[in-house]
Amino acid sequence: MYGFEAMTFNIHGGYLEAIVRGHRAGLLTAADYNNLCQCETLDDIKMHLSATEYGPYLQNEPSPLHTTTIVEKCTLKLVDEYKHMLCQATEPLSTFLEYITYGHMIDNVVLIVTGTLHERDVQELLEKCHPLGMFDSIATLAVAQNMRELYRLVLVDTPLAPYFSECITSEDLDDMNIEIMRNTLYKAYLEDFYKFCQKLGGATAEIMSDLLSFEADRRAVNITINSIGTELTRDDRRKLYSNFGLLYPYGHEELAVCEDIDQVRSAMEKYPPYQSIFSKLSYGESQMLDKAFYEEEVKRLCLAFEQQFHYGVFFAYMRLREQEIRNLMWISECVAQNQKSRVHDSVVFIF
């Protein structure tokens, strides 16, 4: 019954919801970002971050810092918090929390397969993988030659197994096929997650369907823009769009036939939420589109915290942390490369 979750949610989820809201209070604010943007060196950044919750993670790093170290330690903090919550959670919250990481698993799989294709060393690739998406047999991915082997050797034992039914072919893995595989897996994952949230019902279903629809629509737009001018046919493109979201099905029909950015813009401007995003960009420009999408996503994620007694706060917190880590990476890179004028190009303030 929608509206009466308040009576029973706290039995299993009350403690963890309070913990995740406490973590949210520790996200960096606009004042912190302003301080960080004015840093001259990476050591200044480390000093500013030591006053925030990242302090214990960065204080033991030796002095010539690299941007990858900062990002790695911040990600480590996120992973520690996630693991703490996961081990305290019961069903169905534990399944929900695991669903949040499948996207990272897909990215890791694609990273290793692409890296192997380009003759990189497996150990080096494993270090670049996102820690939230690690699973046991991940190193075996380097052995596979085509998708069928990939599935049979490694992925059948992972949670990603059911997402593979749509993309098992005997084709060899090359760059184009890997991207198609990534998008097909992600489409299956989003639809599965969406169905799971609908099954949970109540406030979780409502809030998560809004957030996941936005994600599906954003991926549809990105797939369209990235495949303009490539050999991807319209039918193949249509197969990569998820079957839920604001754009389904009529927006997908229009996007499938788009050949340049302006056609994408005219297709999207029929939908009010996306019209406001596209109106921020001038004609013919697509660099700021990523930032505009991130800003819209952050706005929706912050709104998820307005309601109590649902699981959407966990998803929203993980995404906001990832956005914060992206911000820190951008700021560190700008500072390290002495391009501080470009710092504000890609930092999305959360508060």
Next chain:
Amino acid sequence: MAGTSMVADSSSWSTALVKISPYTFSAIGIAIAIGVSVLGAAWGIYITGSSLIGAAIKAPRITSKNLISVIFCEAVAIYGVIVAIILQTKLESVPSSQIYAAESLRAGYAIFASGIIVGFANLVCGLCVGIIGSSCALSDAQNSSLFVKILVIEIFGSALGLFGVIVVTMYVETCLELFSPDDDLLNEK
């Protein structure tokens, strides 16, 4: 007998209900008064308590102030105990010929109704205060100026249990004053 004169068919539901002894009704009423009140209080306390514990990890300052929410929930259980004690002092034994007399039935039904009134009023009051207390703890952890404002909402919520107690107190006084030990019916054998 007063009950069976109302109906023609001796095997109807109304006869069955009337034949239930008023002792049963009053005992069940007292059980509901205390049992359901305590259920409401416990429900409210666990809703508040789990959020309070989790929120206090990052913001330890909230613990002492937010115990007020737990105390409001506890008060609901105390109302239930008080009313149960009042009700059970109204129990009297009557000679077996008077068990189905009108006054005995009235007393039995009055105690049953009082039990239901106070039990369910306290159940919803405990739930209400518990949910508000949970939100209060989480909001206080983020912004301490919100605590007093949410506390006002909680005070209004806790008045609901008090309404039940007031109605029951007046009800048992007016309904049972007719049935005093000096009554002629009791002396008559």
